[in-house]
Amino acid sequence: xxxxxxxxxxxxxxxxxxxxxxxxxxxxxxxxxxxxxxxxxxxxxxxxxxxxxxxxxxxxxxxxxxxxxxxxxxxxxxxxxxxxxxxxxxxxxxxxxxxxxxxxxxxxxxxxxxxxxxxxxxxxxxxxxxxxxxxxxxxxxxxxxxxxxxxxxxxxxxxxxxxxxxxxxxxxxxxxxxxxxxxxxxxxxxxxxxxxxxxxxxxxx
Amino acid sequence: xxxxxxxxxxxxxxxxxxxxxxxxxxxxxxxxxxxxxxxxxxxxxxxxxxxxxxxxxxxxxxxxxxxxxxxxxxxxxxxxxxxxxxxxxxxx
Numbered sequence: 431x432x433x434x435x436x437x438x439x440x441x442x443x444x445x446x447x448x449x450x451x452x453x454x455x456x457x458x459x460x461x462x463x464x465x466x467x468x469x470x471x472x473x474x475x476x477x478x479x480x481x482x483x484x485x486x487x488x489x490x491x492x493x494x495x496x497x498x499x500x501x502x503x504x505x506x507x508x509x510x511x512x513x514x515x516x517x518x519x520x521x522x523x524x525x526x527x528x529x530x531x532x533x534x535x536x537x538x539x540x541x542x543x544x545x546x547x548x549x550x551x552x553x554x555x556x557x558x559x560x561x562x563x564x565x566x567x568x569x570x571x572x573x574x575x576x577x578x579x580x581x582x583x584x585x586x587x588x589x590x591x592x593x594x595x596x597x598x599x600x601x602x603x604x605x606x607x608x609x610x611x612x613x614x615x616x617x618x619x620x621x622x623x624x625x626x627x628x629x630x631x632x633x634x635x
Numbered sequence: 636x637x638x639x640x641x642x643x644x645x646x647x648x649x650x651x652x653x654x655x656x657x658x659x660x661x662x663x664x665x666x667x668x669x670x671x672x673x674x675x676x677x678x679x680x681x682x683x684x685x686x687x688x689x690x691x692x693x694x695x696x697x698x699x700x701x702x703x704x705x706x707x708x709x710x711x712x713x714x715x716x717x718x719x720x721x722x723x724x725x726x727x
Binding site: 493494507508509511568582583584585590 | 643644645647648650651696697698699700
């Protein structure tokens with residue numbers, strides 16, 4: 431199966447069209463539709479990650495971190511367990527195929543499974559983004575502790591999420607199960623209400 | 636709420652974890668030779684100390700790995716957290 435361009439054009443995330451809130455001055459929530467996500471597992475009793483890294487073309491991150499190569503992002507989920515996030519144009523096959531090929535060559539224990547449909551990808555950005563996240567999770571988000579390139583798999587409100595700090599705006603990219611996406615967005619917008627009101631264009635009236 | 640140190644993810648809230656009971660309870664080496672009393676002991680009987688206790692936890696909302704924790708059953712203080720398959724550290 432190859433990625434059908436017609437199919438990609440109509441591919442919609444669970445939040446498509448439902449989301450446009452906030453401003454860059456305080457905090458903004460945005461849907462990141464159509465990402466290709468691949469969950470990667472490497473047997474921890476083998477040194478399989480070296481083979482994966484050469485197939486990927488960039489290093490896999492250490493515990494609690496992310497690594498990136500252009501538009502591709504790898505997030506550490508657990509020992510021997512990563513989430514690869516790439517633009518839709520890359521297509522699931524482009525990410526999966528080299529890994530599977532490499533697996534056959536190395537005889538290592540590895541699996542790469544496309545999970546794009548299982549997750550919604552959100553971005554929470556702006557100076558107040560850490561404050562909004564802090565309403566619902568107990569991770570220390572101070573820049574000294576949770577700087578750029580850090581990630582965590584944890585509970586946000588009552589949803590299990592993975593989030594990572596991708597730039598110093600700051601912008602947090604949040605991966606959440608599709609079935610929890612609308613709940614999480616409703617919660618984020620509710621948590622952000624007090625900061626949205628700080629926006630001068632909104633509070634001037 | 637307890638703050639439990641996951642060996643891979645660091646300290647997290649107790650609500651992210653599942654409890655797994657006493658640690659270091661080995662499966663009988665030759666189950667077919669175990670009599671009923673010993674089998675019942677393996678299945679159902681656990682230590683219940685007042686003091687330091689090695690127990691299993693699983694980081695359900697994080698890395699989803701099982702690990703062991705040495706916790707004081709009175710003070711709830713946690714003195715060690717270590718991966719499964721390793722022996723209980725000599726603390727407390």
